[in-house]
Amino acid sequence: MMDKFNTLSGIAAPMPLINIDTDMIIPKQFLKTIKRSGLGVNLFDEMRYDDDGQEIPDFVLNKTAYRNAEIIVGGDNFGCGSSREHAPWALLDFGIRCVISTSFADIFYGNCFKNGILPIVLPKEQVDQLMEDAERGENARISVDLEAQTVTSSDGTEFRFEVDPFKKQCMLNGLDDISLTMEKSAAIDTFEADYQARMPWS
Amino acid sequence: MTAPKTLYDKIWDAHVAHQDDDGTCLLYIDRHLVHEVTSPQAFEGLRLAGRKVRAPGKTIAVPDHNVPTTLDRAKGIENEESRIQVEALDKNAREFGVVYYPVDDIRQGIVHIVGPEQGWTLPGMTVVCGDSHTATHGAFGALAHGIGTSEVEHVLATQTLIQKKSKNMRVEITGQLQPGVTAKDITMAVIGTTGTAGGTGHVIEYCGEAIAALSMEGRMTVCNMAIEGGARAGIIAPDDKTFAYVMGRPHAPKGAAWEMALAYWKTLFTDDGATFDQVITLKGEDIAPVVTWGTSPEDVLPITSTVPAPSDFSGGKVAAVERALDYMGLTPGMKLTDVAIDTVFIGSCTNGRIEDLRAAAKVLKGRKIKEGMRAMIVPGSGLVRAQAEEEGLDVIFTDAGFEWRLAGCSMCLAMNPDQLQPGERCAATSNRNFEGRQGRGGRTHLLSPAMAAAAAITGHLTDIRDFEGDA
Numbered sequence: 001m002m003d004k005f006n007t008l009s010g011i012a013a014p015m016p017l018i019n020i021d022t023d024m025i026i027p028k029q030f031l032k033t034i035k036r037s038g039l040g041v042n043l044f045d046e047m048r049y050d051d052d053g054q055e056i057p058d059f060v061l062n063k064t065a066y067r068n069a070e071i072i073v074g075g076d077n078f079g080c081g082s083s084r085e086h087a088p089w090a091l092l093d094f095g096i097r098c099v100i101s102t103s104f105a106d107i108f109y110g111n112c113f114k115n116g117i118l119p120i121v122l123p124k125e126q127v128d129q130l131m132e133d134a135e136r137g138e139n140a141r142i143s144v145d146l147e148a149q150t151v152t153s154s155d156g157t158e159f160r161f162e163v164d165p166f167k168k169q170c171m172l173n174g175l176d177d178i179s180l181t182m183e184k185s186a187a188i189d190t191f192e193a194d195y196q197a198r199m200p201w202s
Numbered sequence: 203m204t205a206p207k208t209l210y211d212k213i214w215d216a217h218v219a220h221q222d223d224d225g226t227c228l229l230y231i232d233r234h235l236v237h238e239v240t241s242p243q244a245f246e247g248l249r250l251a252g253r254k255v256r257a258p259g260k261t262i263a264v265p266d267h268n269v270p271t272t273l274d275r276a277k278g279i280e281n282e283e284s285r286i287q288v289e290a291l292d293k294n295a296r297e298f299g300v301v302y303y304p305v306d307d308i309r310q311g312i313v314h315i316v317g318p319e320q321g322w323t324l325p326g327m328t329v330v331c332g333d334s335h336t337a338t339h340g341a342f343g344a345l346a347h348g349i350g351t352s353e354v355e356h357v358l359a360t361q362t363l364i365q366k367k368s369k370n371m372r373v374e375i376t377g378q379l380q381p382g383v384t385a386k387d388i389t390m391a392v393i394g395t396t397g398t399a400g401g402t403g404h405v406i407e408y409c410g411e412a413i414a415a416l417s418m419e420g421r422m423t424v425c426n427m428a429i430e431g432g433a434r435a436g437i438i439a440p441d442d443k444t445f446a447y448v449m450g451r452p453h454a455p456k457g458a459a460w461e462m463a464l465a466y467w468k469t470l471f472t473d474d475g476a477t478f479d480q481v482i483t484l485k486g487e488d489i490a491p492v493v494t495w496g497t498s499p500e501d502v503l504p505i506t507s508t509v510p511a512p513s514d515f516s517g518g519k520v521a522a523v524e525r526a527l528d529y530m531g532l533t534p535g536m537k538l539t540d541v542a543i544d545t546v547f548i549g550s551c552t553n554g555r556i557e558d559l560r561a562a563a564k565v566l567k568g569r570k571i572k573e574g575m576r577a578m579i580v581p582g583s584g585l586v587r588a589q590a591e592e593e594g595l596d597v598i599f600t601d602a603g604f605e606w607r608l609a610g611c612s613m614c615l616a617m618n619p620d621q622l623q624p625g626e627r628c629a630a631t632s633n634r635n636f637e638g639r640q641g642r643g644g645r646t647h648l649l650s651p652a653m654a655a656a657a658a659i660t661g662h663l664t665d666i667r668d669f670e671g672d673a
Contacts, residue, residue, distance in 0.1 A: 016518065016521070017518070017521065017522060017525065018517075018518035018519060018521075018522050019398055019399075019498050019500075019522060021498075021634075021636045023634070023636040023637065023638055023639050024636065024637060024638075027638050027642070028615050028616060028617045028639075029617070031239050031267075031617065032239075032268065032281070032283035032284055032286075032287050032617065033283065034242035034243065034246070034286060034287060034290050035243065036243050036351075046637065046638045046642055051624065051642075051643075075518050075522075076399065076518055077398060077399040077402070077432070080398050080399070080432065081334065081634065081636060082333070082334045082348075082615075082634075083240065083332055083333055083334040083336075083348035083349060083350055084239075084240065084350075085240065085243075085332075085350035085351040085352060088350075103399055103402060104402075105399070105402065105432060106368075106402060106403065106432070106434050107334060107347075107348050107349065107350060107434075110349075110350060110353070111350035111352065114350060114352035114353070115352070164224075164226075164366065165224050166222070166224060166226045166364070177352075177356060177364055178247075178251070178253075178355065178356050178359050178360065181228060181356065181359075181360045181362060181364065182359065182360060184220050184228060185360070187219060187220040187228070188219050188220065188228065188230070188360060188361065188362055191219035191220070191230060192219070192230065192361070195216075195217075195230060199326075199463070199466065200455075200459055200462070201324070201454075201455035201459045201460075201462070201463045202232050202324070202327060
């Protein structure tokens with residue numbers, strides 16, 4: 001069951017690199033698990049650790065200020081690449097509950113909502129402003145209010161974001177969408193019977 | 203008179219099982235393909251909730267990502283986690299009663315090659331899989347896209363997906379391709395034009411004379427990489443080539459059902475006057491054989507080019523290119539044909555079909571790979587492998603010095619033992635050149651099967667046009 005998401009106030013880590021792909025977020029050697037949990041330690045593994053498994057000090061999430069980050073302010077086209085839901089699982093397991101960018105890859109964007117991570121799309125100037133804010137370290141806490149659809153920077157500047165109403169309700173209430181769909185199983189039954197009659201080969 | 207529709211509109215409309223006032227739909231799913239990496243948590247979710255697979259006959263499972271491709275794979279999978287994942291698929295497939303091709307079945311292979319090969323993928327269908335390269339199936343005029351594991355569980359339980367409609371994008375390739383230019387070059391050239399986010403939120407319909415001229419294998423290559431351009435799906439209207447490919451496949455309709463299906467399939471095209479939210483047109487004649495030089499599929503250039511400099515770009519791409527050049531160990535101004543290669547991988551859901559193997563064999567026939575080169579050909583399925591052997595291609599490959607492997611995803615994403623070591627540089631016919639994709643520190647150049655074969659012989663990236671001239 002997904003955790004509810006309403007408001008969040010936390011440290012934001014700046015990751016201005018564009019096209020941060022799912023292979024960066026969680027490399028394939030960690031996809032061999034049959035569980036959803038425990039992936040946080042390998043989040044951004046190849047950027048975060050050297051060949052000997054030691055932390056690379058320059059990597060943002062290894063810096064003291066950002067070790068407890070709950071938000072990532074990311075570059076354009078965040079989450080491009082594969083459909084692996086291990087990417088949001090790893091982010092969540094690390095403690096990230098919100099990613100802010102100018103754009104997200106479709107599948108990653110959808111996968112975030114299924115796991116209680118809020119992906120927020122904002123115009124470039126606003127993301128740039130939040131990126132600057134995030135670069136100020138742990139004193140710069142960014143706040144997110146899903147109900148009100150606002151992001152507030154540490155100096156109190158408020159930005160409004162758009163979110164699909166259905167996805168918003170699911171996030172706010174921690175709803176399991178399979179249960180929601182199964183409430184409509186009569187409609188699916190009716191459709192399926194008619195469809196099979198029209199397209200018996202399908 | 204109804205409003206003109208795109209092909210995507212037609213398939214979408216035919217599958218809406220329920221629509222909410224806000225436009226959120228339940229889209230009915232015709233085929234659900236399943237592999238071992240993105241499904242165990244979904245089956246476990248069903249089990250915990252006491253749910254069944256709603257349509258096991260429309261659910262097709264095959265292990266591909268983790269399976270060894272060496273000839274001794276019958277002895278089992280050495281890596282414990284990989285073995286557990288493949289065993290979990292075996293257990294889940296049998297317990298939930300879905301269609302299943304186990305690792306020792308000749309029909310086993312990469313899920314996106316097996317689906318079309320077995321006739322599971324048919325025009326007008328909705329096809330999903332927990333794998334972004336599901337876009338491949340769009341070559342048949344099917345609406346096909348990748349989904350996450352939560353959605354895999356949703357489809358297993360309900361045979362539907364919660365969806366909102368994407369936008370329509372048309373990519374037209376006019377005219378004819380020049381010699382040496384392939385479907386791979388088309389799809390990479392498109393991404394080079396649109397960027398990796400250019401298709402975000404859209405379904406791309408590929409059309410035009412150069413697309414119509416492609417074989418079904420070529421069309422699958424084009425649609426396969428729609429996701430690398432950010433599109434949800436790529437789609438090509440079915441035509442006589444499509445119908446000829448599908449006819450007689452094990453799960454294609456037969457007899458009266460075939461006639462009925464065919465009559466419907468012939469209605470699957472974009473109506474005159476239908477509108478697209480975005481249109482891109484490339485001239486087939488302008489497309490050159492291309493390779494990637496960086497760590498994003500949009501880092502595409504004609505093979506005749508030189509490595510670009512960060513200053514050739516603007517915005518966030520400048521830093522990304524600096525990082526990519528450092529990772530790739532390349533210097534601006536260097537000719538791409540001077541880039542030395544130590545590994546060649548021919549295979550994957552992008553280029554692991556029989557036509558791809560034939561293209562490689564044409565280049566390799568009577569030649570030897572460069573000394574010290576590690577080169578492997580991994581067929582997309584057991585049946586592709588068998589077909590290649592029937593045509594004698596395997597002898598050409600092994601005589602040239604290539605390893606001739608069993609079917610699987612292999613070095614495309616290196617979840618099995620086929621991996622690059624840090625600093626190794628690979629000419630690959632796969633679909634992603636991301637950092638670490640083929641192994642930590644490994645460097646990937648994406649290209650067509652013929653270009654990969656040529657690189658294996660010369661030891662560097664090679665313009666296939668120079669090569670075929672003296673072939």
